Amino acid sequence: AQRVTQPEKLLSVFKGAPVELKCNYSYSGSPELFWYVQYSRQRLQLLLRHISRESIKGFTADLNKGETSFHLKKPFAQEEDSAMYYCALYGQNFVFGPGTRLSVLP
Amino acid sequence: ETGVTQSPTHLIKTRGQQVTLRCSSQSGHNTVSWYQQALGQGPQFIFQYYREEENGRGNFPPRFSGLQFPNYSSELNVNALELDDSALYLCASSLTPRGADTQYFGPGTRLTVL
Numbered sequence: 001a002q003r004v005t006q007p008e009k010l011l012s013v014f015k016g017a018p019v020e021l022k023c024n025y026s027y028s029g030s031p032e033l034f035w036y037v038q039y040s041r042q043r044l045q046l047l048l049r050h051i052s053r054e055s056i057k058g059f060t061a062d063l064n065k066g067e068t069s070f071h072l073k074k075p076f077a078q079e080e081d082s083a084m085y086y087c088a089l090y091g092q093n094f095v096f097g098p099g100t101r102l103s104v105l106p
Numbered sequence: 107e108t109g110v111t112q113s114p115t116h117l118i119k120t121r122g123q124q125v126t127l128r129c130s131s132q133s134g135h136n137t138v139s140w141y142q143q144a145l146g147q148g149p150q151f152i153f154q155y156y157r158e159e160e161n162g163r164g165n166f167p168p169r170f171s172g173l174q175f176p177n178y179s180s181e182l183n184v185n186a187l188e189l190d191d192s193a194l195y196l197c198a199s200s201l202t203p204r205g206a207d208t209q210y211f212g213p214g215t216r217l218t219v220l
Contacts, residue, residue, distance in 0.1 A: 004148075032205045032206055043110075043211045043212065043213050043214070044149070044196065044198075044211040045210075045211065046208050046209065049206065051206060086148050086149070088148075090205030090206075091205075092162065093139075093151045093154065093162045093164060094139065094141075094149075094151050094205070094209070095151065096141075096148030096149045096150070096151075097148050098146070098147050098148050099147075099148050
């Protein structure tokens with residue numbers, strides 16, 4: 001079975017503070033992991049994927065197979081980072097987590 | 107290059123009715139996936155079409171069906187609507203079914219079943 005959990009529904013941080021959005025998954029095979037983001041009044045869009053090992057808008061995410069985690073991190077949060085973030089796994093098909101709303105306070 | 111579009115934006119139906127939702131993929135994208143997003147939850151995979159054939163299905167009953175056309179448009183049909191079908195329905199197109207290919211989402215259709 002494929003499953004993605006995001007333990008925090010809402011995460012509030014102050015501008016300039018570090019942010020970490022948690023994601024854990026379960027899948028028996030080798031999954032592909034993604035982070036999607038939805039800004040206010042915009043459509044869902046890909047933020048980054050683990051195979052690219054890229055940094056997008058200052059965000060990074062490392063796949064930890066031992067802990068089955070794919071946490072999203074940014075060292076200094078900006079107000080424009082406020083959005084809904086979804087962790088997603090692709091195994092047999094796409095499975096999305098329930099999402100975490102990040103609120104960056106001024 | 108145009109983005110993914112969906113119609114209608116909103117729809118209200120009553121229990122037992124049938125509904126058809128439409129999606130227009132990005133030009134050149136042979137793959138379309140449909141998702142149901144209930145309030146406060148993440149998108150849930152319904153099914154995927156690749157080159158007009160169903161290419162994978164999530165845990166949804168057969169009353170959820172789809173079609174994909176050669177002109178990059180697709181439909182999601184839901185028969186015998188139930189109250190729990192009330193949700194935002196998203197379509198997403200990609201070049202191929204490979205998970206690594208970027209999915210481009212439409213704005214969604216909000217379905218309310220009364």
